[in-house]
Amino acid sequence: LRRDPDHIAGLVLEVCPKLQCLVFCATKQNCENVADLVADLMPRECTKLKRDEKKNLIECIKADSNGRICPVLAKTIPFGVAYHHSGLTSDERKHLEEAYRLNIICLICCTSTLAAGVNLPAKRVIIRSPYIGRNFLTLTRYKQMVGRAGRAGKCDSGESIMVCDPKDHQKLKDLLCSKMDETVSGFVQDSSRKLVQTVVLN
Numbered sequence: 001l002r003r004d005p006d007h008i009a010g011l012v013l014e015v016c017p018k019l020q021c022l023v024f025c026a027t028k029q030n031c032e033n034v035a036d037l038v039a040d041l042m043p044r045e046c047t048k049l050k051r052d053e054k055k056n057l058i059e060c061i062k063a064d065s066n067g068r069i070c071p072v073l074a075k076t077i078p079f080g081v082a083y084h085h086s087g088l089t090s091d092e093r094k095h096l097e098e099a100y101r102l103n104i105i106c107l108i109c110c111t112s113t114l115a116a117g118v119n120l121p122a123k124r125v126i127i128r129s130p131y132i133g134r135n136f137l138t139l140t141r142y143k144q145m146v147g148r149a150g151r152a153g154k155c156d157s158g159e160s161i162m163v164c165d166p167k168d169h170q171k172l173k174d175l176l177c178s179k180m181d182e183t184v185s186g187f188v189q190d191s192s193r194k195l196v197q198t199v200v201l202n
Helices: 008-013 028-041 044-048 049-061 072-077 090-101 111-119 137-144 166-176 194-201
Strands: 021-024 081-084 109-110 124-127 158-164
Touching: 008 021, 008 028, 008 124, 028 072, 028 081, 028 109, 044 049, 044 072, 049 124, 072 081, 081 137, 090 109, 109 111, 124 137, 158 194
Parallel strands: 021 109, 021 124, 081 109, 124 158
Antiparallel strands: none
């Protein structure tokens, strides 16, 4: 309780290592800290699962990074835990995403950018804080994050958990009852047709 007052490790261990979990964090540093914390609190037996595949993952990351690997990843990968944010190289992200798809990694601690770009479904999605950096979550971003849970064809059901400070309860209730942000295509507003030309050329 002293190290993990929000019970993040307990919530993860209800699902992992059998099924997969995503923990969305407010900052890049928070991703690394949560991955490190959960790995510390996971049972040692988790290191025996898919041990060779995890060793191979570490070697692949080292091979693409001149023999180096982040000390946090070196410590957490044997437990099936990793972090994912823009501070990683594209090769490191690619290896971790593939390992997650193959269920070598059962938990990824990530920033909200993962929700918008990469298709990594999970049994459980935990949102560590209703903030992205200093900004309060929007409904669109929230739905993108929780939409990773229980993807059709991947698992029968999914669940999402939001960890929230009591002072933010009303703001969160207002957010969940608000309307979705209006989305307007750039093509509709492109009277000069330059955007269409650029897309076609690309």
